[in-house]
Amino acid sequence: AQSVTQPDIHITVSEGASLELRCNYSYGATPYLFWYVQSPGQGLQLLLKYFSGDTLVQGIKGFEAEFKRSQSSFNLRKPSVHWSDAAEYFCAVVPGGYNKLIFGAGTRLAVHP
Amino acid sequence: KAGVTQTPRYLIKTRGQQVTLSCSPISGHRSVSWYQQTPGQGLQFLFEYFSETQRNKGNFPGRFSGRQFSNSRSEMNVSTLELGDSALYLCASSGDSWSGNTIYFGEGSWLTVV
Numbered sequence: 001a002q003s004v005t006q007p008d009i010h011i012t013v014s015e016g017a018s019l020e021l022r023c024n025y026s027y028g029a030t031p032y033l034f035w036y037v038q039s040p041g042q043g044l045q046l047l048l049k050y051f052s053g054d055t056l057v058q059g060i061k062g063f064e065a066e067f068k069r070s071q072s073s074f075n076l077r078k079p080s081v082h083w084s085d086a087a088e089y090f091c092a093v094v095p096g097g098y099n100k101l102i103f104g105a106g107t108r109l110a111v112h113p
Numbered sequence: 114k115a116g117v118t119q120t121p122r123y124l125i126k127t128r129g130q131q132v133t134l135s136c137s138p139i140s141g142h143r144s145v146s147w148y149q150q151t152p153g154q155g156l157q158f159l160f161e162y163f164s165e166t167q168r169n170k171g172n173f174p175g176r177f178s179g180r181q182f183s184n185s186r187s188e189m190n191v192s193t194l195e196l197g198d199s200a201l202y203l204c205a206s207s208g209d210s211w212s213g214n215t216i217y218f219g220e221g222s223w224l225t226v227v
Contacts (some may be wrong), residue, residue: 098169099144100146100169101201101216
């Protein structure tokens with residue numbers, strides 16, 4: 001069955017530090033991949049997506065992610081974290097077919113001043 | 114362009130009651146899907162509708178149902194509410210019939226069952 005693993009439940013970084021959130025998926029072919037962010041009490045906001053083509057994708061708020069087929073990974077990165085980036089981040093895949101997202105458990109990011 | 118709109122945002126129901134949640138997708142979007150978010154189970158897919166037809170369903174009991182209208186607006190219904198149904202219910206819309214399109218989410222409906 002398709003699945004998404006986000007190994008880190010909580011991550012704390014200092015403001016201005018770099019960030020990498022890990023995401024691994026289990027699927028036979030190349031899925032469609034997404035990163036969403038959720039602030040407390042809010043819905044999900046799309047950060048970026050990968051469908052095909054260039055494996056390094058740029059998103060909003062200075063985020064980027066790199067698709068690595070050999071590692072079945074789609075890690076999210078940001079070179080310099082801002083206090084407003086504190087939120088929960090979800091990696092998700094659409095294995096193919098209809099618009100059904102399979103989400104990872106999420107990574108909660110805390111930012112220290 | 115207006116985003117995905119969900120109503121009501123917050124509601125409290127009593128065990129055994131039923132609830133109906135509404136979702137208006139982004140204009141022009143024909144695919145609407147629903148998700149349940151709880152601290153214990155995370156984000157789980159409930160079902161997806163496209164052009165008034167349910168195309169996919171998650172592993173939820175029959176108490177959870179939905180429908181889509183000709184204008185693409187969707188409703189989901191939960192009957193005989195249980196305490197465990199307390200959750201954030203998220204609606205998402207997407208533009209086309211294949212999964213390569215971006216999926217946009219609403220702000221959610223917070224359901225508390227007491």
